Amino acid sequence: MRDVAIIGVGCTEFGELWDRSFRDIFVEAGVAAIEDSNLQGGKIDALYVGNMSGGRFIEQEHIGSLIADYSGLAGFHVPSTRVEAACASGGLALRQGIIAVASGYHDIVIAGGAEKMTDVDVETTTDALAAAADREWEGVMGATFPGLYAMIARLHMHKYGTTSEQLASVAVKNHHHGTMNPKAQFQNEISIDAVLNSVMVADPLHVFDCSPISDGAAAVVLAPAEIAKKFTDTPIYIKASAQASGTLSLHDRPDITTIDATVAAANRAYKMAKVTPKDIDFAEVHDCFTIAEICAIEDMGFVKKGEGGKATMDGMTAIGGKIPINTSGGLKACGHPVGATGVKQAVEMVLQLRGEAGKRQIDGAEIGLTHNVGGSGGTAVIHIFGR
């Protein structure tokens, strides 16, 4: 198995990009990544793209072919494959790209993700997103994602004494990080009071506990580690790629405050990278709701179970804290175009590890981790990156 490195990255701004189509945004991200890696298009051996629901959002499937075509790579007949695992689609596209390079089937591979969510009405969006949950057991009962994560939050409060203020502190921190990211959908500070006074979506989750609906695209260029320095002085190496499944339905899990797919994927990733949670200097985790970040940092062992809310409130996960989490602003403030998120997390890793993260740069980071979740935890994918 060959080692793999990232030699270039690109990302659009995230937000309500009403002036740009799906085609525009993935080309923008892909071209930026190709330029960043000092490559030309004809050198690309394969494409992988994460996209959750082109069929519902833009009435377009066959996204791989579309992307090869509109990137100008159909003339080279470059293989292009769409991967879908709901909100983990981007993370899985990255993983398939890594496996393709590791296998020797391909050398230079672009792994990207894109989603255009704001061109349909919000009811369609909500229903399309609900298709990440179990349609026959959750969807038909009226469950949508805020409701599912609200149940997780409620039990977490009951079992561990987590408070609404602690949940809100996740959003406050990630908005603060977002103020330093020019690509972020929200670049404004919010306060705990603002979160607590915002509209209740699904008790105990207010609207400011929820990630937004977003458009955006991101891409990374992968190469075999042994030739990465031909393209860049600062390759970032993939130290682990791990994936795990959980039950599709929340109610089938023994303890809904633990996403067991996250635990399984983290254990595999730590083993593969030969590290422990203590070795991780910073991470991008899947904060689709504030409670999700708290569960994530607990389930991956950055804090003890039940202490995620307090740790966040105490500043442990802010830039300058012991383990900065979601320096990009996370899903909450940077935005959450579902197919793009997992790849955007990798872009943030590369920028931080190269020292190119601007105002949000953290000091001396050597090892970072990304954590991308599909649905309420039916899929978890974790990557570990190093210089």
Place this chain on the structure above:
Amino acid sequence: MRDVAIIGVGCTEFGELWDRSFRDIFVEAGVAAIEDSNLQGGKIDALYVGNMSGGRFIEQEHIGSLIADYSGLAGFHVPSTRVEAACASGGLALRQGIIAVASGYHDIVIAGGAEKMTDVDVETTTDALAAAADREWEGVMGATFPGLYAMIARLHMHKYGTTSEQLASVAVKNHHHGTMNPKAQFQNEISIDAVLNSVMVADPLHVFDCSPISDGAAAVVLAPAEIAKKFTDTPIYIKASAQASGTLSLHDRPDITTIDATVAAANRAYKMAKVTPKDIDFAEVHDCFTIAEICAIEDMGFVKKGEGGKATMDGMTAIGGKIPINTSGGLKACGHPVGATGVKQAVEMVLQLRGEAGKRQIDGAEIGLTHNVGGSGGTAVIHIFGR
């Protein structure tokens, strides 16, 4: 790169399976494949599943998690990944599974495909399928797939003198093959007159020139070639896996009677397997319409360009002919549950190469080929198999 073998196969019957859900059919195919490979579920390292449009057909995305869950593998946290490339989704799932084993990331991998197309009204199905074409340049103009392939047929007739009778002979042959396949959707003979007198869908394509709308699922179990004989006395080896992209739109191609993605993928596959078209003993090709089979056998070099219709009429591609094509009945008679088709083609390879194809068994076949196309040729994936 490790060599890869198929150690087990499973397939549901194809057809209008109104008594079974999507969940039922993929479990049926997967369990059959696991039993056929003398494995137990806990030994499965990863799942790949081809599915085109769960979001439209069953209002369910996150198909990978669903399949891991309902196959009883979520408890083992088995990674499960959905792959989509329209009607080539199954072929790409097979390819990703092969790459995963080749890479060393996983040992025992199930590659499956499933689609449940008959639980929605036919207008929804037609529109969902049209999402495999270019929505912005073809779909919005009212183009659906019969219309796109009709244009290919019309030009093929104009350039090469191909006749409606020759087109019909593809359907007649594949229906004849289907009579010998107990899993086929159509197991009845038809005549050239029956095709020519059937309802015109898009001139010159009659309804009997078109593959049907189908439910079905298929699965194969992959393992590293060096350990395949631990599981079965008759492993079937993957000699090549190749994929290519073309333009998403038909009108962007220099010659619409040639699917250039097929040509590119075939060249890559022949090179990888170190064979020429003459070495291929039999093939399953993508006959979504009768004209598609004619183009396929030309584009892959089994006959000269323009001679596919005559060769079919002359019996060259029937069982007993020089190169039997679509011994399963093909998409036309076996059926075309779009995500499953590419995997069902591989199942047919294994049955024929093992000598387990029953009444449709061909004599002495050593090397077979599968050809799976997405859309009108935006994606082509070709595999070569040997004993």
